[in-house]
Amino acid sequence: MPQYSVAIIGTGKAHRSDGATGYGTAHWHAQGYLATPGCTLVACADIVPENARAFAEMYNIPRVYVDYREMLSKEQPDIVSVCTWPQLHARMVVDCAKAGAKAVHCEKPMAPTFGEARLMKDTCEKTGTQLTFNHQRRFEERFIFARDMIKEGAVGQLRRLEGSWGNMLDVGTHWIDLLNFYNDDTPADWVIGQVYRAGDQKAFGVDVESQALCYFHYANDVYGLLLMGQGHSIGAEHRILGSEGVIEVDWPRVRIRTKGDASWQVFDKGATEGSVTRGIQDIVSSLSSGKESALSARKAFAATEVIFATYESSRRRGRVELPLTIDDNPLHSMIANSQIG
Structure with a gap:
């Protein structure tokens, strides 16, 4: 069975916790990878250090970063989940693809503009990166x-x-x-x-x-x-x-x-329950087999x-x-x- 190192960008806070502004989707992603054989969470990044540290402690992730680009450079993860707000998706997905990630699994919606959505899809096609979006x-x-x-x-x-x-x-x-x-x-x-x-x-x-x-x-x-x-x-x-x-x-x-x-x-x-996990298991299976994921960028686009x-x-x-x-x-x-x- 192939083994994949996994990193998460944008840990945020848990859904409905004090100060939370989103749905805590990074937590669903982490739980999905933990339930998927062959995946190991190696690092996470968030611009709020205490959020990243709390997230890492919760899921036994060994390394924490504030700068996701530093994380990509040092960790060279096989799979990256992008769990930030949509304004940041394009730059982060492109950076992941150029850093050599084999797969990027990004939250939806794709982006605030159609050009950004196209850029992500086209960049990952050129780099050979499997790009998927969480239409779970x-x-x-x-x-x-x-x-x-x-x-x-x-x-x-x-x-x-x-x-x-x-x-x-x-x-x-x-x-x-x-x-x-x-x-x-x-x-x-x-x-x-x-x-x-x-x-x-x-x-x-x-x-x-x-x-x-x-x-x-x-x-x-x-x-x-x-x-x-x-x-x-x-x-x-x-x-x-x-x-x-x-x-x-x-x-x-x-x-x-x-x-x-x-x-x-x-x-x-x-x-x-479990739809995000089933989606992650699908993208990992697709990465191993080369078959198109149910959550592929083509379908999201x-x-x-x-x-x-x-x-x-x-x-x-x-x-x-x-x-x-x-x-x-x-x-x-x-x-x-x-x-x-």
């Missing part, structure tokens, strides 16, 4: 169950995928990734959308919208629809419409109704493209054909130019 919901039971029902033809030919939740950038990246997951990661080829912003909404320090509407088309003639933000509910997390029926995913259940059914068939699929194409559609006031060629964040441009709140 692909490993949650209810979403796998729904995907399997689609594959088994339970609702006939797939027609449309719908979802609703919070903002596009942070939580929308999960939902678009899952709609892609249901549709066998078929690429989208156009997007039309609109966004509205009132107030100072942010996700991990990045400006986001208050409401968004996103309608898009896949190359296999399936449609996607997202209603995000205030007043977003469609009555479920996801709705999957086929030629012969409907599937609704709404934690903790999945329900299905097909032509001729008098009522819904309901399945309890509430378990969500596809979801990210729909997000930024939605913003670009709002800026252009028209449909956006893919692939998307912009580098900026159109929402931020509209905010700066007082075109949106």
Whole structure:
């Protein structure tokens, strides 16, 4: 069995601990590596030394750094998890790839701009670094169950995928990734959308919208629809419409109704624990086998493209054909130019 040294950038504080500003995702990553044979945590880095020391003590990590670049240079880790806020992802992922890391597993969303997302993907392709993003919901039971029902033809030919939740950038990246997951990661080829912003909404320090509407088309003639933000509910997390029926995913259940059914068939699929660990086990397996990870940069980039194409559609006031060629964040441009709140 291959042996891999692992380092973590951005330990932060544990979720809901005093002074915590995030979800403590580095802790989930550490627990994932500890549960994965062949992985050894060798170092961690955080700009707040006491956070890094507490994290290292909790997970028996032998060395602690304040400067992640020093850690990369001295430790030469095989795998690096980047658990910082999205504004720092691009520079850190690129530094890891150039330092010789075999794999980088980064938190989502990819980045605040589309150009940064593309830079990470392109750099890692050039250096031969396996780049993945923590869209761990692909490993949650209810979403796998729904995907399997689609594959088994339970609702006939797939027609449309719908979802609703919070903002596009942070939580929308999960939902678009899952709609892609249901549709066998078929690429989208156009997007039309609109966004509205009132107030100072942010996700991990990045400006986001208050409401968004996103309608898009896949190359296999399936449609996607997202209603995000205030007043977003469609009555479920996801709705999957086929030629012969409907599937609704709404934690903790999945329900299905097909032509001729008098009522819904309901399945309890509430378990969500361990999805980050299963994701990490997948990326380590992919690194060993050379097969594409379920959490690959290619798949994350596809979801990210729909997000930024939605913003670009709002800026252009028209449909956006893919692939998307912009580098900026159109929402931020509209905010700066007082075109949106």
